[in-house]
Amino acid sequence: MSANIEQAGFFEAEQDSVPGSAARPLAVRMRPRDLSEIIGQDHIVGEDCLLPRLIQADNFGSVIFYGPPGCGKTSMAEVIAAETQSKFVRINAVLSNVAEVRDILRMARYEPDKRTILFIDEIHRFNKSQQDLLLPDVEAGNIRLIGATTHNPGFYVNPPLLSRSHLFRLEPVDVESVAVVLERALGDSDRGLGSHRCTADAEVFRAISEFSGGDLRRALNAMETLVLSQPLGSHIDAAAVEVFARERQIRYDRDEDEHYDHASAMIKSIRGSDPDAALYWTFKMLQGGEDPRYIARRLTILASEDIGLANSHALIVATAAFDACEKVGMPECEYNLAHAVLFLATSPKSNSVTRAMHAVKKSLRDEPVQSVPLWLRDAHTKTNQALGHGKGYRYSHDYPSGISGQECMLDPQQFYVPGDAGAESAVAQRLESLKKLKAQIKQREASESD
DSSP states (O other), X not given: OGGGEEETTOSHHHHXXXXXXXXXXXXXXXXXXXXXXXXXXXXXXXXXXXXXXXXHHTOOOEEEEEOOTTSSHHHHHHHHHHHTTOEEEEEETTTOOHHHXXXXXXXXXXXXXXXXXXXXXXGGGSOHHHHHHHHHHHHHTSXXXXXXXXXXXXXXXXXXXXXXXXXXXXXXXXXXXXXXXXXXXXXOSSSSSGGGOOEEOXXXXXXXXXXXXXXXXXXXXXXXXXXXXXXXXXXXXXXXXXXXXXXXXXXXXXXXXXXXXHHHHHHHHHHTTOHHHHHHXXXXXXXXXXXXXXXXXXXXXXXXXXXXXXXXXXXXXXXXXXXXXXXXXXXXXXXXXXXXXXXXXXXXXXXXXXXXXXHHHHHHHHSOOOOOOGGGXXXXXXXXXXXXXXXXXXOGGGSGXXXXXXXXXXXXXXXOOOOSSTTHHXXXXXXXXXXXXXXXXXXXXXXXXX
16 A cells, blocks of 8 residues: 555656656656646636635645546646645555555544545546445545546446535646647656757647647657657657557547537537538547447437427438448448438427427326227227217218317317428418318307207
């Protein structure tokens, strides 16, 4: 366990003076040493933000940092420990176990004056019982927990632990900020690559930043590889970066938040009739390894939810795309998915199916449930006929326009309200004419009964 314990302040500046420290990855050497060096997270550490005030006052409890890889979660934890002069204990939830955690907690109880910060990387990997083990000491203030996770804490962190922690979401580092760090690293002789005396065009920093996808660690690793692959004093131009661009891998976690976020972006782009954005999010998912059948299923749902009767062909196209994904597979079924996405995105939109469905479900939930009228009940058996089932039923085809005027509910209600987009405008006109025809039939029957 002692290998995991680092006193606050034993960070980059001191580590760089340790023999052999130059062999450590550039991303480790360039980690921030104080809050002023943290970049790309101004919504958390900017002026008048909560976290800097808590750190300055050394008056914070437990914290959970949630964000994508390479956004600075570990660096933030190290900076907090250094600025508050706390004892810093780092463990990884993948490698740690209950026995190690118990030892750390026991030591923290014996050394309350050292204000132990326990940093758990990938805290989502701890199961419920392991997380519960932390609760008493977090509650008592024996440790201040800092958890880091790339997964949604709402799904993976126990509610009691989550409720006792400040949750901060870190964003992918923006392109401009990554470029600033890369330029700084190239010229830094103490912690960076300055001893190699290499230079680079501004376009190089930006190109690396763009393909790193907001992952600062990945960008620094790429910069380091580029420099180490060149002779001392070389000039790095955009052509050298093309090698990395060819090997680019789309970062996409198909099992967690990015899976749902990208699907949501695709659906909302189609709903918003933006074919370009819809196609972009669809193919980012596909290139990230998403199952094409999942995308096809979502398109099939959307065809009825957001297009419906405005263009009923949408459902046919979506189900055909799903069938193609099953029968053809990747990569050829990409054509079918692109076809479906573009068709749905450019179709007229109507959510009348969705509204009608929700309205009828609300009626069934909140109002008295209606019985089937006698004239609509099945009359195939003598028993049913003796009970009056089917008596008085009017066969619609025996009447002009196929409308008998007979009600099909004991207490008629309207759930479906047609929209005016696409083919549904014709549906609205037909329903209006049928409504008038039924009213005329009822008026005629009333006059005849008088």
